[in-house]
Amino acid sequence: MSRIGNMPIAIPEGVEVSVNENLVTVKNGNTVLEQVINPDISVEIEDGQVLVKRHDDTKHSRSLHGLTRSLINNMVIGVKENFQKVLEISGIGYRAQMEGNKLVLNVGLSHQVDIEQPEGITIEVENQNKITVKGADKQLVGETAAKIRATRIPDAYKGKGIKYDYEILRLKEGKTGA
DSSP: OOHHHHSOEEOOTTOEEEEETTEEEEEETTEEEEEEOOTTEEEEEETTEEEEEESSOOHHHHHHHHHHHHHHHHHHHHHHSOEEEEEEEESTTOEEEEETTEEEEESSSSSOEEEEOOTTEEEEEETTTEEEEEESOHHHHHHHHHHHHTTSOOOTTTOOEEEETTOOOOOOOOGGGO
């Protein structure tokens, strides 16, 4: 029995949720998110709430029940208030800047790294060492932040590189520590 899948999703004011066969669409102003739902799962809208139900008790249906509910819930939250990830750059000479809709990173490589801003995502650079990735689609925000971080993963000895703001680095001691 899925505890998460059985919980109803409250629809906040200003958010429209519509179900058309296997396609769930969530709108708020100009922001529109769509998700294709597996045919083993049904989505219904009753009394300002979204209910996710499964047709049978097979293992496949049970595994999709909670997942589908979480995906729809993230869509509702995303169109109401954007998701965001904050990245911090540390290292001498390491910096980031926006040029049009491209993020330009100088992170100790022989060349600059240009990252294109995906549609539906906003990348902001506060001072040269802090990058904020915002958007309605939780998966796309996380994927874009991970792509930025992957250009220079934090070093284990000095901590130089790009890390999430909540990430805690455990630095190794080096040769002289032994």
